[in-house]
Amino acid sequence: MNKKLPALGLATVLALAGCGGNLESDDSGSAAAAYPERAVTMLIGQDAGGSTDLIGRALADPASADLKQPITVQNRPGANGAVAAKELAAAKPDGYTIMVFVGSLAYITPLAVPADQAVDINNYEVVTGISQDDYVLIANPKTGFKDVQGIVAAKRPIKYATTGVGTGSQLTSSLLFAQAGVDATAVPFNGGAPALTAVLGGQVDVAAVQLGEAKEQIEAGKAVPIVTFAEKRPTYMPDTPTAAEAGYKVPVQQSRAVVAPKGTPEEVVDRLRTAFQKSFGEQAYKDFNTQRLLTPNEVDGATLLQQWNGSLQTYKDLVAEHKINLSGK
Amino acid sequence: MSSVLDGFAVVLEPTNLLYCLVGVVIGMLIGVLPGLGPAATIAILLPITFGLEPVTAIIMLAGIFYGAQYGGTITSVLLRLPGEASSVVTVFDGHALTRQGRAGTALGIAAIGSFVGGTLAIIALTFVAPLVADFALDFGPPEYTALALLGILLVATISSGGRLRALTAAAIGLLLATVGRDDFTSAERFTLGNLNLADGLDFVPIAMGLFGLGEILYNLEERHRKVQAPATVANVWPSRADLRQSSGAIGRGSVLGFFLGILPGGGAVLASLAAYALEKRRSKHPERFGKGAIEGVAAPETANNAAATSSFIPLLSLGIPANATMAVIFGALLIQGVTPGPQLITENPELFWGVVNSMYIGNILLLIMSIPLVGLFVRILRVRATILAPITVLITLVGAYTVNNSVFDIGLVIAFGVIGYLMKKLGFDPGPMVLAFVLGSLLETSLRRSLLLFDGDPTGFFTRPISGVLLAALIAVALLPLAQPLLRRRTPLAAEKDRGEEEVGRGTPEARDPGPKEPQAKQAAAGTPDSGAPDPNTSEERNSAT
Structure with missing residues (x-):
């Protein structure tokens, strides 16, 4: 108890000194x-x-x-x-x-x-x-998509969920599909979980979400990983190729x-x-x-x-x- | 089934048991106190839940909601002063029984009815909600669009007294929901360049302002009469004859309450009115009602509790709040980082089953408390509003700050407090506004997402099975009021509701003699916008009272 009081007093003095800091700015070093x-x-x-x-x-x-x-x-x-x-x-x-x-x-x-x-x-x-x-592009298993080539070869317009406007999820997908020449429409959702749900429910074909958000569903076989957008394969998903390996330049984290x-x-x-x-x-x-x-x-x-x-x-x-x-x- | 049992394990954790108890005690208290209703109380307490685990927070808030249904009964029966809108009809027979010296019987039956109604509704909830969750992944943007539209429309149409006012309030709520950066183009909308508005208006300060602060300001104008509580209440255990007489009413009240609670815009108030009307119509001696018929207490008290419980179904299984109190609990889940929706049961089973199962415990606690502690709760009424109001305001403002550590939010609470007060003064219920605000952003984003998915073709809504059915229901609800005068035979629900309204209409002026009371304020307090019914009487009453 007694020990605390002087400390409190000191703090007050320092606080007061801080207030006057503009006048004596040379004490900033100490x-x-x-x-x-x-x-x-x-x-x-x-x-x-x-x-x-x-x-x-x-x-x-x-x-x-x-x-x-x-x-x-x-x-x-x-x-x-x-x-x-x-x-x-x-x-x-x-x-x-x-x-x-x-x-x-x-x-x-x-x-x-x-x-x-x-x-x-x-x-x-x-x-x-x-x-x-890192972000991973996942697909609903019913689409039959296993890799980017599959999406391109399907030759149909696709819909992809994003986790919002101005997010990495949007940037990665839009860059990938632009480079691959796929006719794709972005459907923005509010965050990772709803975007994932839209893929699982088949409302959209694919979505780019963060690894941690998708891992469980990928392991359960409810979502198929297409590519990650990491610079090199993340240790957490060693079997999924990166976009660079698939031939696209989408280095987004x-x-x-x-x-x-x-x-x-x-x-x-x-x-x-x-x-x-x-x-x-x-x-x-x-x-x-x-x-x-x-x-x-x-x-x-x-x-x-x-x-x-x-x-x-x-x-x-x-x-x-x-x-x-x-x-x- | 194992997740159901895991839910019990969650409830039985000491912290959760404690907060369940805290919730139901607070619920009882505010149920007894006229004025502050569950929606307001939950709104004010939202910031406190911030530091709790999600399941603990919702267990407490749910306890407040159904606890209030018990508490509201006490003052209705003893003092002819309904603490909650959902206990307004209990006044007629409950107080008559008190005058016959049978207050104990009335309270006992009400507590037992509440317990049975609540428990049956939880059991039904246990089986119904997971069925909805099976379709969880089929609920995409088009389905949410249809649900949100249906919710907003039902809120407005069910509140018969002031349909136009309810629709106006809902329209303003929808407009408020458009504030903020557009989710699709990131264009600024009504943000006035203020970064605090970039993500839109926050739900918590709006609910705290409209329900909490607005309510307190409005209540300050009320005259508070001195309460003379009966010293003792004897004989709380009803006789066998009483039980036999009310068992039918309790059974019917449970079923009716359960279904009316699920209905968006429905809830405890509507359920209590409908159950009372149903009993009176079924009775061979309807003249007994209003003069101390025990069924007249049993039915509404059972139904309001069943409805309070079942109104969690649309929230927890679809993410659609059925009434204003649920809208506030929706907000509570959001600040906990839990988005209510069809995914909730599978992704957060411990939250879902923890909350559902806590209701068993809560109902048992309430049954135990409500009988011996009646006298204690009645004494609360003696606390003067001049002491209570400033404390509540302080808690509200401090609480509003702590959610986002934002001074801006305090300003919002004050602004919406004033708006809420003015709305009440002008006879507008803030309920539809808050609900429309909550559902508004869901409606807008789901609609725009759907149109992106359909490549701009709106017929897509009708070709998907679930959204097609919901939209058909929507059209039926929208056309019903137009078709009603043309139909000779009206739907039983509408008829019951009207009868219920007649009851309150006839009952209220009669209830005036002991002193002014404010069913209207209490209805708004209960947060259920469905009972504009006694409005005309209320305004008369206020004029004559002043």
Whole structure:
């Protein structure tokens, strides 16, 4: 009890000092050295219970043990994470507000929304990459489709479900069918589960969904995997060819990263990165990745920026080349 | 069958048992308190469920819903003050029995009837819902389009008192559902460039505002009379003769309530009215009704509980909320990351069977509680509204914030609270608006998906068996009111309903003498928009009361 009181007083003093930070900005160096002195808020731009939320929470616990400060996870769902990204951009760049950023917001959504609503990852400091989630194209067994050639050879118009506009699911399918010359109509659903249901129920012929969403149905024989859109065969689906092997250029993944506001001191970013690396090393976290069929992508900020900016450019070029319009007709 | 048993294992986990108890106690309490109904209470408590496991959350919320059906009876019988709209008809014979010194009998029969009705409905639910789930994969966008249309139309047509008002409210609900980024083109619609609106208006703040805050504001205008509760209630165990006399009514009430509960737009209120009317018509001595006929208590109390239970069927098996309370529970499932629909039973068996089986436990708890604790619950009525209202408002606003940690949502709750209040003042039930809002986005996206699947050919809806049948039902419902004056022999349901309305119509002015009461407010509180029936009386009553 007695021990807590001075600590509380100290915190108050520091908080007050923080308020006057504008007047004496030269103390930022020492403040960074002492980081973290209080709880860190981790924003999640998706609903609680979704993949991104679970990933953030799986990371938060071990990292906060290393930081010796709690990491409080706060969900700010909306617009594929744009709501949270906007809030992060406006937060103080002091390392006390960070966010789990989804790659599709940085490199796929900009293809579908007006330029002024697109989020640019270069306006943030990337702490670390987290992991990648691969997409697999699945077909209803009744279609008889087993591979892309089969779809092409069927010579009929097909319908495919997507998990929404401006998602990797939409981008992968539309790129594949454009390159294969298949007359295909996209039917957007709201998320992976309904898109999967539409395939199982035969309302659509095929859909691209994330590995973890489809694995169970594939194993049960209720859905046939056609191709994955991974760079190389994911360890979780060694028997399914990649789109590249089938002869198509559709390198699309969902990817996630921990991100801080632009201008967060380098020492703070480094401290956070060390903490998350502790999380990556935990066996429980590794098991979590296996269980959710996630491929680790624990690269540093510069590498991640290179990956994501590269993806955006590649997709822009591909979309232009094949005259695809992600926002409807 | 093993999943049914696994469901019991889920229920018997201590946490779930505890929340089942918490749910039914809260249900009883708000059932006793006039004003706040189950839809409002569940809306206000939504944020609390956020941190719970989905199955635990829904067990508690369901407990509130059917618990309220028990609680509403107590004040109807003892004080001629229905705590819930679904207990309005219980007033006639229930209070008459109290005046004859047989309050205990009335409460005992009501509790037993509620228990039997609820339990039979759960058993039926256990067998019916999985049948629907067998067709789960056949439910594609066209079927959902037809279901959503049917749901919205039934809500509006069944609420006879103010069909036009219900349709107006539903139309506004549909418009509200269009706000947000278009799911198909990502075009911005009515978002005013605000990112908070990019995904559309969130259901939770709307429900909390319209039902919760609106309800509280409206109730503040009511005059609260002092409640004189009877000191003791003796003889809660009905005699053999009473039981024999009510057994038929309980049986018929169970069946009628079960079917009316499944009907979109139906629910506990309609069921209680219809069951009362049915008993009176069947009786050889209809003149006994209103003067203390035990069947007049047994039938509606059985039916409202059976209906409260069976209204979970369309929600849990199809993902279509049958009434406003179900719409709020629909929202609760969504914030838990569970999308209710035909997939629910197979994908989330522990949730489905856990919730269904918790209702057995809940009904037993209620039966045990409702008899000895009557006096305690009646005492709750003495808590002054001036204390209760500010606390509830505070809980509502704090709760609204915690769902998405969004200050914007607090603003939404306040805005919709004011809208809800004004709607009540002008005689609009917010129920159809909330339901149409929930079903609106389903309707729009399913319709557009279907048209993509049909290559733009709308005849596709009629050539698929399930959507074809649903659309035929839709046309029948739409044409029924037009055809009614032409038909000499009317359908039994319509006739019963009208009789029920007559009953309430005749009963309400008579019920005025002890003091002003507000069936209208309570109906809205119960969230079932189907009973605009006493509206004309209510407004008279209010005028004369002031």
